[in-house]
Amino acid sequence: MLTTNPYDDDKLREECGIFAAWNADNAASFVALGLHALQHRGQEAAGITSLDQSGFHSHRAQGHVAGNFDRDEVIRALPGRTAIGHVRYSTTGSSALRNVQPLFAELADGGFAVAHNGNISNAMKLRRTLNRRGSIFQSTSDTEVVIHLVATSAHTQLLDRIVDALTQVEGAYALLMLTEQGLIACRDPLGIRPLVMGRIGDTVVFASETVALDVIGARYERDVGPGEMVIVNADGLRSFRPFASASPRPCIFEHVYFSRPDSVVDGISVYESRKNIGAVLAEEAGVEADIVVPVPDSGVPAAIGYAQASGIPFELGIIRSHYVGRTFIQPSQEVRHLGVKLKHNANSALIKGKRVVLIDDSIVRGTTSLKIVQMMRDAGAREVHMRIASPPTRHSCFYGVDTPERAKLLAAQMDVEAMAKYINADSLAFISIDGLYRALGDHRDAAAPQRCDACFTGDYPTRLTDLTDKKAEESGLKLAAVS
Known part of the structure; x- marks a missing residue:
C-alpha cells in the first residue's frame, strides 16, 4: 500500500x-x-x-x-x-x-x-x-x-x-x-x-x-x-x-498550518494571517524570479501574499488531483515509484525555463521539499528558490502534535545553507520568528512570548515531566551499562 x-x-x-x-x-x-x-x-x-x-x-x-x-x-x-x-x-x-x-x-x-x-x-x-x-x-x-x-x-x-x-x-x-x-x-x-x-x-x-x-x-x-x-x-x-x-x-502553528484558512483563530482570520506571513516573507527574503508557485494546498495563501508583496506573478505550477484516495494498491516497485504523481504533478508548460519561487508552510524531515524541488527541475525550471512560511522547525511538540523526534527534524541537524544543498534548491529561506509574530499583528517579547512557539524556539511553556523522566531513565541505563 x-x-x-x-x-x-x-x-x-x-x-x-x-x-x-x-x-x-x-x-x-x-x-x-x-x-x-x-x-x-x-x-x-x-x-x-x-x-x-x-x-x-x-x-x-x-x-x-x-x-x-x-x-x-x-x-x-x-x-x-x-x-x-x-x-x-x-x-x-x-x-x-x-x-x-x-x-x-x-x-x-x-x-x-x-x-x-x-x-x-x-x-x-x-x-x-x-x-x-x-x-x-x-x-x-x-x-x-x-x-x-x-x-x-x-x-x-x-x-x-x-x-x-x-x-x-x-x-x-x-x-x-x-x-x-x-x-x-x-x-x-x-x-x-x-x-x-x-x-x-x-x-x-x-x-x-x-x-x-x-x-x-x-x-x-x-x-x-x-x-x-x-x-x-x-x-x-x-x-x-x-x-x-x-x-x-x-499555539502559533494554528495560523501557519493546522487550522483551515476559512477559520478565525484568536480573533484573526487564518487566511489573512497566512497572506500576511507571505508578505513578510517576501520582505525578509525576496529573490528575483519569474513566478511564485505554492505547494498545494497549505502553501496557497502565503504564496498569494508573497506574490502580491513582491510583484511576481502567482501561478499554479503544481496541480493537485482531488479525486485520489489516501491509499492505492501498487502491483510493483516501478508502478509504486510512479504513484507519487497521482496527487501532485508539475504544470510543465508553465514551469519550463522559469525562475520559480516555491512557497510551502514548513520543512519537517525535508523529504517533501527534496521531491518538489526535483519535480520543478524535471519540469524544466531554470532556478528553484524555496521559501518557507514558518521559521525552521528545530524542536518536537509535546502538546498534541505528532512530530518526529528531534533527531529526524532536518532543521535540528543542519543550518539553512546545508538544508538548501540537501533539497537541491538554488536558495532557501524561512520567515523569522519575529516576522511571524509581526504577520499576526504582534510584537514578540522573547522574555514573555504571547504564543507557544516551542517547535521553533524550544521555549516550552509547561513542564515536560514524562520527557524529563525518560531522559533520566535512559541516562541511568547508559551509566549502568558503562559501569
Missing part, C-alpha cells in the same frame, strides 16, 4: 478536532456535520457519544467521518439532544479502536464521556501512580488519565472532582465532557489548544475551529478562554475559572 500523497509523511500531523452540541434535535447529526468540517485535524478515526433519557450511546470507528457517520442507521443509534464528537490522529497511544474517542466510563457520579484535543505531558507519571492505586486502564491514550483522576478524586461533587483532576495535569488540553449533570467544555490555563463557542437558536455548540460553526449555520459567540470551564445544562450556561491565572500561550 502507498499513501498517494507522497508528502504526507513530511507534514506535522494536526492534533485532533472536537465538537459538541447541547439542546439540539438529533444532536448527533449536528456533531457529525461539525466533525466533517474538522476532518483535516484528524483522519485516523472518529467517534460520537450522545445522551438521552435512557443513557449514553456511542459509535466509534477507524477512518473518516464520511463512511462512518453518514449512514442513517448510525445516527439513529445515537439519540438525544446532547452529543460530543472527536476526530483524531494518534499522538499518544496507538491508532487501535480502544483509543478512539470519546472515551467513556461509568463513574460513581454516573456516565462520563470525554473528548480531548491536546496532549498531557505528565500522563505516564500520572498513569504509574494510578496503576499503583489499583486503576485498570482500558486504553493507551493519555486522555484516559483524566477519567481515572476524576474517578479517584476525594471530592464529592463532580465539578470539584474534574477541577481536582485537571490541576494535576500538565500540558495542553481542550476538553469536552458529557455527563448526566450537563455538558462541560474546558481549556487549559495557557490556552494552547483552541476551543470556540457558538449558538444556533437555543442550541449551544463548541468546536475546535469556527469553520465547524459555519457548516451547521451557528453564530460564533466567543472563544472559551484559557483556563475557563463552561457548564451547560437545564439550569442554563455557567462559566468559571478554577485554575491559577497564567499568561496565555496559544
Whole structure:
C-alpha cells in the first residue's frame, strides 16, 4: 500500500478536532456535520457519544467521518439532544479502536464521556501512580488519565472532582465532557489548544475551529478562554475559572498550518494571517524570479501574499488531483515509484525555463521539499528558490502534535545553507520568528512570548515531566551499562 500523497509523511500531523452540541434535535447529526468540517485535524478515526433519557450511546470507528457517520442507521443509534464528537490522529497511544474517542466510563457520579484535543505531558507519571492505586486502564491514550483522576478524586461533587483532576495535569488540553449533570467544555490555563463557542437558536455548540460553526449555520459567540470551564445544562450556561491565572500561550502553528484558512483563530482570520506571513516573507527574503508557485494546498495563501508583496506573478505550477484516495494498491516497485504523481504533478508548460519561487508552510524531515524541488527541475525550471512560511522547525511538540523526534527534524541537524544543498534548491529561506509574530499583528517579547512557539524556539511553556523522566531513565541505563 502507498499513501498517494507522497508528502504526507513530511507534514506535522494536526492534533485532533472536537465538537459538541447541547439542546439540539438529533444532536448527533449536528456533531457529525461539525466533525466533517474538522476532518483535516484528524483522519485516523472518529467517534460520537450522545445522551438521552435512557443513557449514553456511542459509535466509534477507524477512518473518516464520511463512511462512518453518514449512514442513517448510525445516527439513529445515537439519540438525544446532547452529543460530543472527536476526530483524531494518534499522538499518544496507538491508532487501535480502544483509543478512539470519546472515551467513556461509568463513574460513581454516573456516565462520563470525554473528548480531548491536546496532549498531557505528565500522563505516564500520572498513569504509574494510578496503576499503583489499583486503576485498570482500558486504553493507551493519555486522555484516559483524566477519567481515572476524576474517578479517584476525594471530592464529592463532580465539578470539584474534574477541577481536582485537571490541576494535576500538565500540558495542553481542550476538553469536552458529557455527563448526566450537563455538558462541560474546558481549556487549559495557557490556552494552547483552541476551543470556540457558538449558538444556533437555543442550541449551544463548541468546536475546535469556527469553520465547524459555519457548516451547521451557528453564530460564533466567543472563544472559551484559557483556563475557563463552561457548564451547560437545564439550569442554563455557567462559566468559571478554577485554575491559577497564567499568561496565555496559544499555539502559533494554528495560523501557519493546522487550522483551515476559512477559520478565525484568536480573533484573526487564518487566511489573512497566512497572506500576511507571505508578505513578510517576501520582505525578509525576496529573490528575483519569474513566478511564485505554492505547494498545494497549505502553501496557497502565503504564496498569494508573497506574490502580491513582491510583484511576481502567482501561478499554479503544481496541480493537485482531488479525486485520489489516501491509499492505492501498487502491483510493483516501478508502478509504486510512479504513484507519487497521482496527487501532485508539475504544470510543465508553465514551469519550463522559469525562475520559480516555491512557497510551502514548513520543512519537517525535508523529504517533501527534496521531491518538489526535483519535480520543478524535471519540469524544466531554470532556478528553484524555496521559501518557507514558518521559521525552521528545530524542536518536537509535546502538546498534541505528532512530530518526529528531534533527531529526524532536518532543521535540528543542519543550518539553512546545508538544508538548501540537501533539497537541491538554488536558495532557501524561512520567515523569522519575529516576522511571524509581526504577520499576526504582534510584537514578540522573547522574555514573555504571547504564543507557544516551542517547535521553533524550544521555549516550552509547561513542564515536560514524562520527557524529563525518560531522559533520566535512559541516562541511568547508559551509566549502568558503562559501569
